[in-house]
Amino acid sequence: MARIASEVMRERLKVYFIMGSTNCKKQPLEVLTEAIDGGITLFQFREKGSGALVGEQKYEFARQLQNICKKRGIPFIVNDDVELALALDADGVHIGQDDEDARIVREKIGDKILGVSAHNLKEAQAAIAAGADYIGVGPIYPTKSKEDAKKAQGPEIIRFLRGQGVDIPLVAIGGITAENAGEVMNAGADGVSVISAIASAASPFLAAKQLVQTVFNND
Numbered sequence: 770m771a772r773i774a775s776e777v778m779r780e781r782l783k784v785y786f787i788m789g790s791t792n793c794k795k796q797p798l799e800v801l802t803e804a805i806d807g808g809i810t811l812f813q814f815r816e817k818g819s820g821a822l823v824g825e826q827k828y829e830f831a832r833q834l835q836n837i838c839k840k841r842g843i844p845f846i847v848n849d850d851v852e853l854a855l856a857l858d859a860d861g862v863h864i865g866q867d868d869e870d871a872r873i874v875r876e877k878i879g880d881k882i883l884g885v886s887a888h889n890l891k892e893a894q895a896a897i898a899a900g901a902d903y904i905g906v907g908p909i910y911p912t913k914s915k916e917d918a919k920k921a922q923g924p925e926i927i928r929f930l931r932g933q934g935v936d937i938p939l940v941a942i943g944g945i946t947a948e949n950a951g952e953v954m955n956a957g958a959d960g961v962s963v964i965s966a967i968a969s970a971a972s973p974f975l976a977a978k979q980l981v982q983t984v985f986n987n988d
């Protein structure tokens with residue numbers, strides 16, 4: 770297996786849904802199925818926060834979500850937990866600045882997809898040097914889905930990074946909805962990454978579909 774080509778990565782990042790059991794209003798397997806029906810292009814399993822599953826229960830839940838993704842051809846990325854990603858033979862891992870070092874994670878996961886969070890130019894350049902396949906930049910807008918989120922920087926951070934020559938696949942995250950996704954794409958993002966816009970929606974199917982329409986019509 771070779772590393773993912775950056776043009777393929779860019780397509781996959783378009784509507785990147787992130788979810789764990791604590792984010793969902795409905796049954797999580799149903800939420801993921803609806804989101805896929807609505808057209809999401811990538812999925813990240815992020816099981817954290819108060820009440821999150823651990824151990825065997827976390828593994829079993831992840832496996833069920835992964836099976837849904839596999840059947841529908843949606844790559845399955847694991848947040849933070851590199852050992853879980855390896856145990857499941859997931860498609861990739863997403864890590865942040867407070868997680869395991871990106872260079873070490875790259876060594877551990879071989880050619881699997883590696884996503885790294887960046888909040889500024891220095892972190893973005895370090896992520897690229899460490900072998901990231903994409904960077905996640907945010908929060909762009911205020912978010913209630915991450916307890917320790919940094920201050921929102923607005924779409925300007927994306928425009929700034931692009932202006933500085935950062936051309937790696939880049940996904941924006943934090944407070945993104947169908948209403949503001951257009952301005953995030955216009956700032957230079959390859960895609961948008963969301964938790965609550967889909968996981969907390971009365972209809973995850975319709976919420977995903979709206980995001981998909983906005984992002985793809987912006988091309």
Ligand SMILES: Cc1ncc(COP(=O)(O)OP(=O)(O)O)c(N)n1
Pocket residue numbers: 785787813815817848849863864865866867868884885886904905906907915940942962
């Ligand atoms: C696509 C994407 N971008 C950023 C993050 C945030 O990662 P991190 O900073 O490690 O925070 P946690 O998600 O682990 O709380 C992400 N998960 N996905």
Ligand SMILES: Cc1ncsc1CCOP(=O)(O)O
Pocket residue numbers: 907908911912913914915918942943944945962963964965966
């Ligand atoms: C994981 C993460 N990293 C930065 S903001 C955020 C939470 C995004 O969730 P939401 O889409 O509900 O704002």
Ligand SMILES: [Mg+2]
Pocket residue numbers: 848849863864865866868
């Ligand atoms: Mg993390």
